[in-house]
Amino acid sequence: MKKNSGFKYLKLAEKLQQLIINGTYPTGGKLPSVRTLHQEQHISISTALQVYAYLEKQGWIEAREKSGYFVAYSRLQNRRALPPVSNPAPTAAEVQVNEQLARLKFYSGMDVVSLVGPAPDSAILPAGKLRKALSAVARTYDDSYIPYGDIRGYEPLRQQISRLCLNWGRAISPAEILVTNGALEAATLCLRAVAKPGDTIAIESPTFFGLLLAIENLGMKALEIPTDPVTGIQVDKLEEAFRQKKVQACLLVPNFSNPLGSCMPDPQKEKLAKLLARYQVPLIEDDVYGDLHFSPDRPKTIKSYDLEGWVLYCSSFSKILAPGLRLGWVIGGRYQEKISQIKFMNSAATNTITQMMVHRFMEQQRIDLHLKNLRQTLNLQNMQMIKGIQEYFPKDTQLTQPGGGISLWIALPPKVDTWKLFEQAAAEKIIITPGPLYSSQPHYANCLRLTNANPWTDEHEWAIATLGKLINTQL
Amino acid sequence: MKKNSGFKYLKLAEKLQQLIINGTYPTGGKLPSVRTLHQEQHISISTALQVYAYLEKQGWIEAREKSGYFVAYSRLQNRRALPPVSNPAPTAAEVQVNEQLARLKFYSGMDVVSLVGPAPDSAILPAGKLRKALSAVARTYDDSYIPYGDIRGYEPLRQQISRLCLNWGRAISPAEILVTNGALEAATLCLRAVAKPGDTIAIESPTFFGLLLAIENLGMKALEIPTDPVTGIQVDKLEEAFRQKKVQACLLVPNFSNPLGSCMPDPQKEKLAKLLARYQVPLIEDDVYGDLHFSPDRPKTIKSYDLEGWVLYCSSFSKILAPGLRLGWVIGGRYQEKISQIKFMNSAATNTITQMMVHRFMEQQRIDLHLKNLRQTLNLQNMQMIKGIQEYFPKDTQLTQPGGGISLWIALPPKVDTWKLFEQAAAEKIIITPGPLYSSQPHYANCLRLTNANPWTDEHEWAIATLGKLINTQL
Structure with missing residues (x-):
């Protein structure tokens, strides 16, 4: 798994991302000046500039002339709509997911980009x-x-x-x-x-x-x-x-x-x-x-x-x-x-x-400290995944904004069939879980679950971009 | 758990018991002379005599004048009758053992002599x-x-x-x-x-x-x-x-x-x-x-x-x-x-x-060697338990002669109630499993299961002797 952590500027950028997410630098708040970064982080001026250029490109911050850098958060504020409250039929139903699940199993253990992880990745x-x-x-x-x-x-x-x-x-x-x-x-x-x-x-x-x-x-x-x-x-x-x-x-x-x-x-x-x-x-x-x-x-x-x-x-x-x-x-x-x-x-x-x-x-061990770190990491990964979805998925995609956990639920435009998307993605070695798996009724055919359980890598960004393309071919 | 293994003569006696059980010295066969034991096992003549005196007292061997020591096996050959083939009702029944089992649980974890072990004791x-x-x-x-x-x-x-x-x-x-x-x-x-x-x-x-x-x-x-x-x-x-x-x-x-x-x-x-x-x-x-x-x-x-x-x-x-x-x-x-x-x-x-x-x-590890040792140990413990039962239980006790495993099934005279025996034994801190636990029908009220899963100790012999006494009080 590539982690993009080889470069000094990226490491610092990720730290700043976390501080933005956990509220140390609130939306609209001012970030340290380039000179401060240079002095306190023991990095060169040019690396400090690289850090901010990267964060700006990713949409986390914005530069204001003669004032410095501020937390933009604009992309995340520019949220996609939430999926609606669900509206299942008010009658008890027999459950039949075994058969559907069998369609997933075929891919377990293969060399694929899995976006379905049911628990935090071993790396974290x-x-x-x-x-x-x-x-x-x-x-x-x-x-x-x-x-x-x-x-x-x-x-x-x-x-x-x-x-x-x-x-x-x-x-x-x-x-x-x-x-x-x-x-x-x-x-x-x-x-x-x-x-x-x-x-x-x-x-x-x-x-x-x-x-x-x-x-x-x-x-x-x-x-x-x-x-x-x-x-x-x-x-x-x-x-x-x-x-x-x-x-x-x-x-x-x-x-x-x-x-x-x-x-x-x-x-x-x-x-x-x-x-x-x-x-x-x-x-x-x-x-x-x-x-x-x-x-x-x-x-x-x-x-x-x-x-x-x-x-x-x-x-x-x-x-x-x-x-x-x-x-x-x-x-x-x-x-x-x-x-x-x-x-x-x-x-x-x-x-x-x-x-x-x-x-x-x-x-x-201090399990409280471990949990604190784990939460921050998952929060960061969650933001990264949301940003990816907002960048690559259609504009009218609906998306949850969870306050915790490892799941994102996505409602695509009604024309999209996520079982079909599953097959298309599997051909590209990307594994998703289609919405119909999550119901005893014939619902959620245009939905899917993604997970923020894995560190966000180039590979994941590629997978989300590819999913975005596949979705567009269905529209 | 006492293991009686502190004395040199006992250790050798146990080895000889195993060799008798596994057939190295068959029933009626001649054992090494006292002098041979003395020389080959590097023990004194008096220890060698102690070994044979012990085995003779336990009934494993008999001394024949001027000929030496022979495998007696008499007690084990003098077997108790087997329980009859079971004769349950030929109709399906709902099972109700949960409630009965609750009566056993009360004693789990207490300081008792357990004769119910469902697996070989940790010691072996x-x-x-x-x-x-x-x-x-x-x-x-x-x-x-x-x-x-x-x-x-x-x-x-x-x-x-x-x-x-x-x-x-x-x-x-x-x-x-x-x-x-x-x-x-x-x-x-x-x-x-x-x-x-x-x-x-x-x-x-x-x-x-x-x-x-x-x-x-x-x-x-x-x-x-x-x-x-x-x-x-x-x-x-x-x-x-x-x-x-x-x-x-x-x-x-x-x-x-x-x-x-x-x-x-x-x-x-x-x-x-x-x-x-x-x-x-x-x-x-x-x-x-x-x-x-x-x-x-x-x-x-x-x-x-x-x-x-x-x-x-x-x-x-x-x-x-x-x-x-x-x-x-x-x-x-x-x-x-x-x-x-x-x-x-x-x-x-x-x-x-x-x-x-x-x-x-x-x-x-050589699991085959481990299993060989385990089998011999269980066989020995099985013999010891059988000998104990034959010594302390009523003459008309029926008893299985298993060719393996860790269970002995005992049918006591019909007047004996093993749930009552369970209560009596529990008062003495001895735990047994009464026969009715082993059926969906009202059978086996006079039966019980004992296990050869534990090393045979003075404590176990005391427990079997005590059970024998309690059984006799019921007759």
Whole structure:
């Protein structure tokens, strides 16, 4: 992967980009003079000029005669329209994404430019520190990873997870936590605990195909609820479904969902938590992206407001440390005992070694600092991807503006067929995920999800430019 | 755990026991003279005499005047009767073991003498070598364990697994193998691939409660088939069920099943494989104990004879390397693609680190030698447990004589209630698993399973003696 990081001026330019994004230099604000850069950064005047020329060309800043350089942000302010609130049919449907997914698989493992990554790229995850933690497990931990572990998970790790939960405002005891093979196992255990085949599960629309697949493979039905690309699921529409006794449970990603990137405002979460208790409907909350907020504050969770245990909270280390660890957890509320029973026969206790490894990592490293860096990097990559889309995609492309996470959702002009685009792109060795994958209904044929999970490179810019061309051939 | 291994004479006595068990010194055969032991083993005459005195007291050998010492084996030859072939009702039943299992859980993690271990004790597993392998992964492998792994599993490990399959006579390509979180995940993925809620699964009677739990939690029914404690499930009875279209699939443990320890003769396996093809019934074969044979030859599997892909073969490293690794695999035959889809949403790819660890272990260590040692140890422990039961349990106790694996199944006189025995034993801090756990029907109230998975210690002998006393109080 090319990273464009060979040149001194580019490194500094990227740093300045980050400072613009994180608000150190606000829109319209003045940047350091060329002379200041020269002195403080120990670079030549000509390199300093190169830095600003580059940022200006990229549209991040503008030069004002005799005044210096200012944060332009004009391209990002010149935002594309948001996609509309979704409007799925108000009836439960059987899910059929397995077959569609098979069309994607063909390309896995091939040498392609993937724009579909479901987790942050390895390049921005703490591989070296995780390796050190693994080494420490081999060196200093006892052999208690040999026998079956505690079905609930390695206790020292559960203690650390309970500290993480404080970030969204709840004191969860380690005994309330069950460690799983990733959040996907957590979510399917929860589905099996709260519903049976034939039951209807309320979901956002669009929603991550992995969750649709879980519903499909468990023989359940999906009821898609209108969802706002900024504020998430429409709580009043969900309440309507509760009132009509249409759903047995909910499965939501309230924070920076895949693919919309929407984030329910905290008061909406509180309102929903109360509705769950009133209508006695369990809700599975998948919060794997909750820590990846671009603004300073971590959003709360629905679990934050759950007083009666109706929320089954799932999360994982996949999006913040390493997806390959396959470590997630569930706080099952009133369903915890049942979840634990299903876990026992689903895969017994989760392997202890990777749990010890993460425990060591968290003991030795400042995870808060790691998360801060990761968030800034994802924010930057998000901006870069948005700029690319704005540059190369048709003017009437609609585009989300997520406040966190790793997903961008794009609605192209209605004439565009993203499955056709997928085939055209695959011929160029570019992989995207077409919109229809994200629904149980025949929607989103003109939509696609892209990810900001990878460092922005020339290769990615080429891929976005190529997609833009392919889209234009369809118009 | 006391191991009695502090004394020189005991160590040598244990070695001789092993040589008796593995047939180096056959029943009735002559043992080395005291003088030979003295010279070849570099021990004193008095230690050599101590060795033989100990073995004689334990009943392994007998002294014949002026002739020396001979293998007695008398106690083991003086076998208790086998339990009868089981006779379950010929109707499918809903499974309800969850509730019963809850009664066991209370004691997990407490300081008790456990006679229920589901896998070989850590003391007889290669902890040191596994630790070295883990260290090597941290030191020498690349960081490819950070991102999501291949859904099928780490390819170099799958290559090694395919070599293991040669032990039971099939050339399985790595592409036919899917790595799972233990054999339990493999079995539940298979169940979900071949059957749906309400379907009936044919099983052995008695059968491992983990498998019953899987059937229960998937909302399926169990049809128990009469099973011989030596030769396993009765194939003609199973065929009858096929003919009457009573079952959608089978779930069997043909080699050294838990709890019976029975092993289907290979010709029966071949016959069954042909029936599966004729009646087009899929069979899930759980072969986790197949490598733990006490006689020199590894039994074949039903998969060995499966020409049309009706057998879904499951196994794991849990019983041969370390259960805490949670590494199993499935060879799904004609269901492989479907299994892979379900795996994707069940837990995504299995974590790569533990796969690399086992790969390294297998690359650096002679797994065949490790297995040989493990088998001998389990055989020895099995003999010791049998001797203990024969010494302390009532005369009319019926007892299996497994040719491999880690389970002993005991039918006590009909008046004994093993749930009551469980409570009595628990009060003495001894944990057993009562017979009713192993059936979907109200059977086996006078039965229990014990395990030879732990090194035989004074503590274990005390526990067996105590159980014997408690049983007698019930008579």
